[in-house]
Structures are given as structure tokens and as C-alpha cells.
Amino acid sequence: MDYYNLAIKRESTRSFKKRPASGRQLTELQNYIPVCRRLFPEIAADVTVLGAGTPTLLNGCAGYHGLMIEAPNYLVISSAPHPHDVENAGFMGEDLVMKLTELELESCWITIRDPEEMRNRLHLPEDRRPMAFIAFGNATVMLPSSRLDIKSVSNIFIKQRTGFVAPKLAVDHAVYTKKWGESAEISSLPLNNSIYQAFIAACCAPSYLNLQPYRFLLDGHRVVMVCLPDEATASDDVRLNVGIAMLHFAGTMENHHPSDTGWIMGPPEGTAYDLPEGAQIAGYYEIDIE
Numbered sequence: 232m233d234y235y236n237l238a239i240k241r242e243s244t245r246s247f248k249k250r251p252a253s254g255r256q257l258t259e260l261q262n263y264i265p266v267c268r269r270l271f272p273e274i275a276a277d278v279t280v281l282g283a284g285t286p287t288l289l290n291g292c293a294g295y296h297g298l299m300i301e302a303p304n305y306l307v308i309s310s311a312p313h314p315h316d317v318e319n320a321g322f323m324g325e326d327l328v329m330k331l332t333e334l335e336l337e338s339c340w341i342t343i344r345d346p347e348e349m350r351n352r353l354h355l356p357e358d359r360r361p362m363a364f365i366a367f368g369n370a371t372v373m374l375p376s377s378r379l380d381i382k383s384v385s386n387i388f389i390k391q392r393t394g395f396v397a398p399k400l401a402v403d404h405a406v407y408t409k410k411w412g413e414s415a416e417i418s419s420l421p422l423n424n425s426i427y428q429a430f431i432a433a434c435c436a437p438s439y440l441n442l443q444p445y446r447f448l449l450d451g452h453r454v455v456m457v458c459l460p461d462e463a464t465a466s467d468d469v470r471l472n473v474g475i476a477m478l479h480f481a482g483t484m485e486n487h488h489p490s491d492t493g494w495i496m497g498p499p500e501g502t503a504y505d506l507p508e509g510a511q512i513a514g515y516y517e518i519d520i521e
């Protein structure tokens with residue numbers, strides 16, 4: 232998949248036609264599910280495709296303020312426990328969002344508020360916990376260049392999109408040198424540069440309430456992802472955010488340069504970065520360029 236262009240093209244949709252995805256689209260999606268990207272292939276994680284009865288079935292279990300998004304189709308990723316199960320579900324879920332975007336389907340991540348209740352209502356096995364939940368289908372009239380701008384959970388409105396980074400983090404504000412706060416000035420690179428494209432893709436990633444509570448350090452050939460303290464985002468949503476942004480970065484980077492290791496979780500050994508209080512290293516990525 233062309234991750235860079237798909238990452239730029241994708242935006243959340245909350246208004247869907249009743250018509251479900253076509254048989255061809257659903258077959259292509261089902262064929263892709265077993266080979267979708269994973270952060271940890273060894274984690275047992277199942278993907279279930281659900282239909283239009285889902286909002287009634289899961290009423291109150293999911294969505295901002297418990298408000299479900301009405302769509303003809305949904306994806307649920309349920310996983311066995313693992314220290315990085317949620318990040319892996321975010322990575323897989325966003326890879327499937329990229330596939331949906333390629334199939335010309337629109338989508339929206341939905342917050343899981345009560346995973347236990349959701350597992351019961353979906354009759355998932357005891358050893359699986361639902362971690363990622365995504366609505367998809369065909370959008371009703373799409374405002375051509377608009378997206379949700381969320382100031383807080385009670386102050387959400389549509390804002391005109393002036394460029395692909397707005398209202399997203401701009402790359403020059405998101406990527407620092409190894410010195411916290413010092414811009415790596417990535418935008419001085421040519422636009423076809425793989426590192427520039429991978430950071431643009433990461434900055435276009437969806438996040439809980441669009442808060443994007445993370446930044447990146449570019450230390451030589453190493454990219455370090457740092458999560459900022461953020462009271463609005465619950466820990467599972469922080470971890471989904473991480474997996475999602477990691478997928479955008481890795482997918483785009485690996486369209487140019489295959490990587491043996493991909494993202495490695497946690498801080499790199501033997502290095503100390505001067506981070507703000509409460510900030511934590513989610514993982515790092517060694518760019519494989521000669």
C-alpha cells in the first residue's frame with residue numbers, strides 16, 4: 232500500500248450511508264486481515280467484522296460520551312494479554328484503516344469505554360479483550376475539506392482544512408533533534424525524502440480527541456517517539472495512539488527502505504534524553520539508510 236498518500240487522504244467520518252460495503256470490498260478486506268501489519272506477530276489477536284446491528288448491541292459501551300457512531304459495518308480487534316497488546320491493536324487497526332481507505336471506504340475509530348461489557352455482549356472468548364473498535368462504510372456527503380477540530384470533549388466543531396497538516400501537528404513542531412524542543416527542521420528536506428514523508432504521515436495520524444499528545448526526536452538515524460503527559464487521554468487510548476502513529480511512520484518509511492527491526496518498544500539502552508517531566512519514551516525506530 233502507498234502509506235504516505237493513504238495517511239494524507241484518510242480522515243474520520245461520522246456520517247455513513249446505510250448501504251454496507253460492497254461484497255468485493257468486504258472480500259478484499261477479509262483477505263487482507265490475516266496479513267495485516269502487526270507490531271508483535273506473536274500476539275494472538277482476532278479481527279471481527281460486524282454489521283449494522285452493532286450500535287444497538289453495544290449501546291453505552293463505546294464512543295465519546297457513550298455516543299456510538301452509526302455505520303453499516305465495524306471492525307473489532309480483540310487480543311490475548313501481552314505487555315504491548317493495546318499498541319499492537321492500534322497498529323493493526325490503523326493498518327486496516329489504511330486498507331479501508333485504499334478500498335475507498337471511510338472510517339472512524341471509536342473509544343471503547345467498557346471492554347468487559349463489550350466482550351460479554353459480543354460473546355468473545357474469556358481470554359480475549361476488545362481493544363480496537365472502528366466504524367466503516369460509505370460516507371454521506373463529505374464536506375470536501377473539513378474535519379473535526381476538538382478543543383475539548385464538550386467543544387467539538389468542524390474546521391476547514393487548510394493543508395494536510397492542519398489542524399494536525401506540523402512536522403517542524405513535532406520533530407526535535409535529540410535536544411528536546413529544538414526543531415529538527417525536517418521541512419527543509421525535499422518533499423520526496425522518505426524521512427520527511429514518514430513524519431508527515433505520523434503527524435496525520437488519528438488520535439483520541441485529535442490531541443496528538445506525542446513528539447519525536449531525530450537522533451542521527453534513530454527516531455524516538457515520546458508521549459507527553461495528558462490528563463484527557465486514558466492509558467489504553469494513549470497506547471492506541473502510539474500504535475496508530477507508529478503504523479503511519481513505519482508503513483511510509485518501509486515503502487522506501489525495508490526494516491529488519493521496525494519499532495522497538497521502550498527507551499533505547501544506554502541513552503538519556505532530557506525530557507519534560509512526565510514524558511515517556513514509547514519506542515524507537517532505527518532508520519536503515521546507508
Ligand SMILES: Cc1cc2nc3c(=O)[nH]c(=O)nc-3n(C[C@H](O)[C@H](O)[C@H](O)COP(=O)(O)O)c2cc1C
Pocket residue numbers: 241242243244245293294295300339340341342378379381435436437438439440441468471472475
Ligand atoms: C483511540 C481513538 C479513539 C477515538 N474515539 C472516537 C469516538 O469515540 N468518537 C469519535 O467520533 N471519534 C473518535 N476518534 C476519532 C478522533 O476524534 C479523530 O481521529 C481525531 O479527531 C482526528 O481527526 P481525523 O481522524 O479526521 O484526522 C477516536 C480516535 C482514536 C485514535
